[in-house]
Amino acid sequence: GQNIDQPTEMTATEGAIVQINCTYQTSGFNGLFWYQQHAGEAPTFLSYNVLDGLEEKGRFSSFLSRSKGYSYLLLKELQMKDSASYLCAGPGGGNKLTFGTGTQLKVEL
């Protein structure tokens, strides 16, 4: 089974850097996903980590530590359009993903 925890909401300033944390408990771990979801829209894939370390993809980076059951999503040079919910997800047993409740990020001027 798996529990995924992430903060409910965060606020940051345009142009700044923000780190969104995710902790999980899992057996049979097979990677951790991050999705972005704007209000009223579909979740869109951001990143997938299966090995420890940092994966960088433009302004977004994702980090994983399997031994600590910990991941974070790092957003640099924040823009207003980055205001969204960020969902951490991992294997929920079998072939389904278990999602956290999401972190609502608000970017302010």
Next chain:
Amino acid sequence: NAGVMQNPRHLVRRRGQEARLRCSPMKGHSHVYWYRQLPEEGLKFMVYLQKENIIDESGMPKERFSAEFPKEGPSILRIQQVVRGDSAAYFCASSPGGDSYNSPLHFGNGTRLTVT
């Protein structure tokens, strides 16, 4: 290459009516997943299907809910005798392979069901 298509985007039903939600996966994807999202909550897995087969329905309520993915046509999530608690956004996702945790899921824009 069209993404995952869901319709309708919005659906309003009165208590006791039936709701039918449709999902056409991305081209080349033969695996479909249905998730439900309540306000202020995360996505909850409901069911995983391949063509003509239900693979995992562990997240589906035992009564009133059913899903299918026929050989031809879209996947259908059917809710009979809807109640107010069924009001939610229902998202469909597809993938090319059976392991959702090894290949990213592609989500549709969802169907927002409102039960009055």
